[in-house]
Amino acid sequence: MELNAGTGGNGSHKTASERDEVAALESLQFTDEIRRLMSAPGGDNASSFTALLELPAPQAVQLIQSPDSAKLIAAPAPAPAPAPAPNVDDFRGSFQFPFNCGLIDRAARFSVFAGDGNINGNNKSNSPEPTSYNSSASLQKPVKSEPAETESSQPLVSDPTVENRSVKRKDREKVKGSSKKSKTSAKESSDDAEKLPYVHVRARRGQATDSHSLAERARREKINARMKLLQDLVPGCSKISGTALVLDEIINHVQSLQRQVEFLSMRLAAVNPRIDFNLDSVFTAESGSLMDSNFSGMVIPMMWPEVQLNGNRQQYPQQLHLDAFQQPVSGREEVCNSYITPENSLLSYDSSGNSASLHSNQLKMEL
Amino acid sequence: MNKYNPPRMNPSSLRSRFATRFLRSLSEINAQKPTASSSSPTEIFRRYRRIKVAADKSMAYSVRSRRTWSRAMLWKLRTRPCGRRSVKTSTIVRKTRHEKQNKNTTTATTTGEDGVVSGVEADELRELVPGGEAMDLYNLLDETAHYIKCLTTQVQVMKKIADFYSP
Numbered sequence: 001m002e003l004n005a006g007t008g009g010n011g012s013h014k015t016a017s018e019r020d021e022v023a024a025l026e027s028l029q030f031t032d033e034i035r036r037l038m039s040a041p042g043g044d045n046a047s048s049f050t051a052l053l054e055l056p057a058p059q060a061v062q063l064i065q066s067p068d069s070a071k072l073i074a075a076p077a078p079a080p081a082p083a084p085a086p087n088v089d090d091f092r093g094s095f096q097f098p099f100n101c102g103l104i105d106r107a108a109r110f111s112v113f114a115g116d117g118n119i120n121g122n123n124k125s126n127s128p129e130p131t132s133y134n135s136s137a138s139l140q141k142p143v144k145s146e147p148a149e150t151e152s153s154q155p156l157v158s159d160p161t162v163e164n165r166s167v168k169r170k171d172r173e174k175v176k177g178s179s180k181k182s183k184t185s186a187k188e189s190s191d192d193a194e195k196l197p198y199v200h201v202r203a204r205r206g207q208a209t210d211s212h213s214l215a216e217r218a219r220r221e222k223i224n225a226r227m228k229l230l231q232d233l234v235p236g237c238s239k240i241s242g243t244a245l246v247l248d249e250i251i252n253h254v255q256s257l258q259r260q261v262e263f264l265s266m267r268l269a270a271v272n273p274r275i276d277f278n279l280d281s282v283f284t285a286e287s288g289s290l291m292d293s294n295f296s297g298m299v300i301p302m303m304w305p306e307v308q309l310n311g312n313r314q315q316y317p318q319q320l321h322l323d324a325f326q327q328p329v330s331g332r333e334e335v336c337n338s339y340i341t342p343e344n345s346l347l348s349y350d351s352s353g354n355s356a357s358l359h360s361n362q363l364k365m366e367l
Numbered sequence: 368m369n370k371y372n373p374p375r376m377n378p379s380s381l382r383s384r385f386a387t388r389f390l391r392s393l394s395e396i397n398a399q400k401p402t403a404s405s406s407s408p409t410e411i412f413r414r415y416r417r418i419k420v421a422a423d424k425s426m427a428y429s430v431r432s433r434r435t436w437s438r439a440m441l442w443k444l445r446t447r448p449c450g451r452r453s454v455k456t457s458t459i460v461r462k463t464r465h466e467k468q469n470k471n472t473t474t475a476t477t478t479g480e481d482g483v484v485s486g487v488e489a490d491e492l493r494e495l496v497p498g499g500e501a502m503d504l505y506n507l508l509d510e511t512a513h514y515i516k517c518l519t520t521q522v523q524v525m526k527k528i529a530d531f532y533s534p
Contacts, residue, residue, distance in 0.1 A: 219505065226508040233515050247488035250511060254495045257518040264525040265422055268393070269415035271532050 381429055381517065386524045388425035393528075396421060420444065426521050436510045439498025 224243075231237040231246055234253045240246050376383050396417050424444050430437035492507060493499035496514050499507055 223505050223508065226505060226512070230508060230512055230515075233512055244488060247492065250515075251488060251491050251495060254492070254511065254515060254518070257515065257522060258495070260522045261422060261518065261525065262419060264522065264529055265419040266411075266415045267529045267533075268525065269411050269418050271529060 382520050382524060384429040385426055385517075385520060388428055389422055389524065390528070392421035392425055393418065422521060422525065426517055430513075430517060434510060434513055435502065435506070436497045436499070436514050443497060 227243060227246055230250055231240075234250050237246055237249045237253075240249060396414065423440060427437045427440040427444065432438045432441070489504055489507065492511060493502070496507065496511050499510065502510065
């Protein structure tokens, strides 16, 4: 009963323009579906169109070919007489305007669990609706309330309709004969080839059915999918077509990234002598107090350069001799030690410097 | 006093893992050279080398062994400095390295792969991505994607740090 309420409510919300749009699109889909169902052996599943109409095939075709959707929308197609009244009338009504509230109610009321079994009048008129609903759900975006309805009926729909829908999705534009089926199934299966460990690919029309070539083809498609991903990753690569050029772009990008890393490490090496890095506490710690400790990390390095510069001027002209190294080191060891120990005990050091803590917060945020 | 709660970053993201490790190694590098003469170009160059190795190492460690390129990079980093030390160890190292490469080559599919597609560029890519020599094209592309992602993270973090510390 909640189904009834839900669908009834949804149906009533449709506006006239929405309905027309829906009906137009619906009729287009119907023609496609009808054609495909024509080619399929009719009547094997209860949900096939001709069975629903209870019309012999040519008359159903006549229904289709009565020119266009506009006519179908505008006026009911010239349906031949012998059709049993309630079904066809309902259906004609639905054909003109498939999402009639009354039909929706009927759909809700009479369950679509029908499947292959009971074919009574009501069920038959209802079963085209799930197909239309399903197709619309898969194909339309503007009518959003559709999916809600279809979801209710979707699990109830028998497999053939689902299969039909998915196949139909592939060949909307191509209206061919029997080759259509093989093509779409190959396409579907090759799509699945990405996900399944075993590749079930049916040969496309006019292509070799060698096991080798099949495997190669599957592999090539996997590689193409990967290339597409890479194209998205690398900026400015989506416009380029052709694998060789895309690969060139990717190579350039990787090289530039590696060079950037080198430049940045050079920069950090140049920056380094003055400042010490004790901000790992910023990233590991989740508590605010630890961020305060960074203040000391900031303060101490500021004092370092003074001492170092003094030492430089006095004891180091420009050279890098090991002896010269030793002297100043020994000379300033005490000073260095006194600076090193507070650094090491940063975590325990507690001070509140607003600017410093904000600074470290900023860095943490940026990172 | 206003309470400022900074947004917590995900502690297990690649970025935070890399940042933590890299900062730690940076502080180690700085602690190593106690004094000045750090402004001389040689010293700077030496430090640059060390920092670069530290960056690569931290990135490879952040990725662990989940990826072929990180494994190859870690391997390279481990054997490179030891290569100078003694001949014995280097031969042992070389042997095990060959074993590892052989292992990698056996995993490469021998069924018909389309080496026809983009042969030259694939080789170039193989040179760029660590550990790429022994991979077929599909895995190579996979590794490249992950490698690019990690490199961009690395660049971003290092840039932020450098910006932060330059006046």
